[in-house]
Amino acid sequence: xxxxxxxxxxxxxxxxxxxxxxxxxxxxxxxxxxxxxxxxxxxxxxxxxxxxxxxxxxxxxxxxxxxxxxxxxxxxxxxxxxxxxxxxxxxxxxxxxxxxxxx
Numbered sequence: 001x002x003x004x005x006x007x008x009x010x011x012x013x014x015x016x017x018x019x020x021x022x023x024x025x026x027x028x029x030x031x032x033x034x035x036x037x038x039x040x041x042x043x044x045x046x047x048x049x050x051x052x053x054x055x056x057x058x059x060x061x062x063x064x065x066x067x068x069x070x071x072x073x074x075x076x077x078x079x080x081x082x083x084x085x086x087x088x089x090x091x092x093x094x095x096x097x098x099x100x101x102x103x
Contacts, residue, residue, distance in 0.1 A: 021100035029093035031058065032065050036088040039069040040081040065092065 038048050045066060052062035069088060075081045 021097070025093050025096035025100065028061070028096050029089045031062060032069070032092035033085055033089035035062070035065050036069045036072070036085045039066075039072065040074055040085055042074065045070045 035048060039045075048066050048070075049063060052058055052066060055062065072084060072088070075084055
């Protein structure tokens with residue numbers, strides 16, 4: 001999972017060096033949160049990929065985030081689900097910000 005996430009975040013970092021990198025990274029974090037929420041709630045991966053495919057601007061990034069999210073265990077308690085969702089969102093946001101600072 002880490003290799004996929006690092007690859008995705010590298011792509012995100014290349015796009016994030018625009019002046020509005022914080023807003024862009026926030027958007028990526030929100031996409032990651034949405035995908036992981038679906039993962040933790042049991043939405044089948046093919047349903048998520050089909051939704052991502054309908055948004056051409058998100059296709060590559062969204063698909064990579066979905067792969068990363070679905071490589072993660074699904075939890076049964078709401079507390080653990082929410083923790084995983086927040087961790088995933090924060091990891092994507094953090095790596096995006098770090099990538100935007102390095103460019």
